[in-house]
Amino acid sequence: MTIAIGAPPPALLSAEELENREREAVDAYCRKHDIKGLVEDLVSRYLLDRPKDMSPHEYFAQQLRLEMLAGDEAHLVEAAAKVPGYALRQLFEATKRITSEIVPKETIRVIIEESLKVLNCDRISLFIYDKRIEMLVLNASNLEHPIRVRPGQGIAGKVFNSKQTVNIADCYKDARFDQSFDKETGYVTRHLLAFPIVDIGGNCLGVIQAINKNAGGQGFGPADEILLSNLAEHVSVAVHNAEFYRAAIVTSERANALLQMMQSLTHDLGAQSLVLSVATHASTLVRADRCSVFLVDERADELISIANDSGVEIRIPKSQGIAGECASENKLIVIDDAYEDARFNPEYDEKTGYRTHSIIAVPVRKPPTKDKACAVIQMINKQEFDDEIGRFDDEDVQILETYAMFVATQLAQSALLKPANSKEAPNFNARQGIREEEE
Template sequence: MSTTATPATQTAEALLSRPEDPLAFVRTVISEKLAQRSSGESYNPDHAMAYIKQCYAEASASADENGRLCLRPKRDTNATPSGDLASNKRLVLLEKLIQAFRVITMQLDPMEATNSIIKHTCKILNAERATLFKMDPVTQMLHLNVAEGASEISVPFGKGICGVVAATGKLVNIANAYADPNFDSQYDMQTGYHTRSILCVPVRNGQGQVVGVMQALNRSGNEKDTGFTDMDEEVMTILAAQAGIAIQNAQNHKTALQAQKKVTEVLDIVKAMHSDLGINSLIFTVTHRIQRLVGSDRCSLYLLDKVTNELWTLQGEVDIRIPSNQGICGAVAESGKLINLKNAYEDARFNKEYDQKLGYKTSTILALPLHSHKQDVIGVMQLINKTDGIFTPDDEEILTTFLSIAGPILENSPLFLRAKGTGGENELTGRPVSHGKPVTFDPEMNQIQESDGAEDEE
């Protein structure tokens, strides 16, 4: 049962509350009581008396230890219909967000979940377009991961609206894109699109690191050129948090699949090494399949001859021997520890002459020791130029695991006997292979050139 304000009830509450503005107070009380009345409920005179009793009962219950009555809690006298409308809008947005999250969480595929986030961003914010950029920490570029109404695009870190948001980690809300100095209008000119308003927020992973940027373009509402609101910023930030989870899940999913594939490939290589392969075939099988496994431009396998202090490998019909204390491979052979270079030219042990002679550019190098069953260094494996960035800790781990298995196998193979200089025949020609044939050789690149006047052994 609700009550209705009458002069008597208003007087009773006014006496208790002692308002500064009695007329405004009465208006507020009447509005409250009308709002409390159930739909279709008619006025009943008994309500007034019940309300008076309620007022005095509440006042008595709120009296302090000295018997002083506590004033009626102050209500927002500035409440307006527009304020109620804003509250209703927030409720509607909240409902839309809840519905969106239900759809997003049902997506088992991380990429599908990301697509769903972008679509709901456009729908909830009334945006013409939305995009999600994923940051590549190696290249320092933002690459378009998912887009609604946009084509392929990449943005340098720290450049443009998205680049600045990625660099600063701060939200940007722009009502007039062309008035902002960071806005790059080149994309508009190329596509014929006209960007008006932009809302751009950072996307973070579970550790709080910025892993991407989410952007909404051109909010459209009752007024075509209205910009994004404070409420839109809140919604976008919530959606960006979901996008961060989706990006992390996608990366975890990709990493798990890659790890499974690599383990299978390693087992296949080990199985092939146990088969009856000749020397050339063994080297070719190991280096080419490892090159494909890790994703590098080149791969070389050297065995250590401790008698001559040389690293040895075979290329075609030629035995290649280099001093075991030179270059990156020599450093690994001496220390027994892997070397992972993000920039080969910054390491003094790297010989740049071969790059200059051959017109090649060595950027990244990963070189690892090969151990015997007694953990003695018996060789070195070297990979050059990762095809998609730098050699990662995952690359180091998978290759270290492989070489720990391959070492004892190679130690007992004909290949290791050849490394010791015990002789043998080339499987392709049936001829003894020259161990002292004059060649110029790039140990970093696995490239050889026969010297002038070199004679083939018959």
């Protein structure tokens, strides 16, 4: 047997030998990266410049950032030198706060709040692209509620499509600027800086826009571009985190709703209680503002709803309206804008002041053949996390169709849906909202 003779393993080294090895490793690292020269250079520059408006550690942070930008374009390096130490400190604190949030609403609020401080401007607008509605959702420091903008619309929309920064010193002299908002509100937009929010994969997630620089009146300079560029990188991380959080919450809510639905269907519910349970769970599954369940009365060729917001029975001809088409043709109907669809009757909205936007109508197909609809589940106005109205997407369709399959057997067996040729087929009592046996 041959024994290799060499340096003893670390476990057999003495404390002194370990300390010597560590010192040698540190010395080698310092020589490789010229740490001594870097420190001497920083101290020498500080003693020569003697900056009055920043402490030594602020000055050193600024100089280290210049070293990092050394490979960038010359004008950016020069601009970075003009970024005061307090702004770098604000940027550091802002990015910590921005990336620490995951709740969508709080994330947006913090981004706007911190960006106002760092950019020292009058307003901040944050446009986040929502794939489900294919729109940019605008949240701004001067808006109570978000609004939607199409990609390509306005300066922010163009920045989103091009992924190019736009810096306008005088908006009223720039043909790209839309003056209509200023004319409506009386606000005067002078300066504008818009930066794309791009993720690590190169996908544009939105746009962050600063309006009206407070200091100097000369608009946003190269130093502001550097600050906003850094902010945009951290905003990208925060937006991703918030989206993952939103998706997790939606998945959890749907799983809980499905579990509760399965439990409720195992109970021996009365006919009317069954319908109300279907409406309640369906609304939770897709976060809809309103839900109606229409039962198909084949004898009268009508749809009857006893689960709706009015609390009273509603009868409509089977051939009428969106629910009627869904039942008659046994097909799914999804509408993004009700007022753009000829099948929608706005009479109810006009009477109540309610505004119907998005609609989904899902047929509950009668087993076992599933060639006829025994009921229709109709949802109105998809509720988004920002409390705005969205549209029903593919995930909503899939979950509602699955849900309709679960409830089909229970509804088909219900006393509310006796076959048309059955002697026991009951009539609906429109006054009480229930069916009574025929004499």
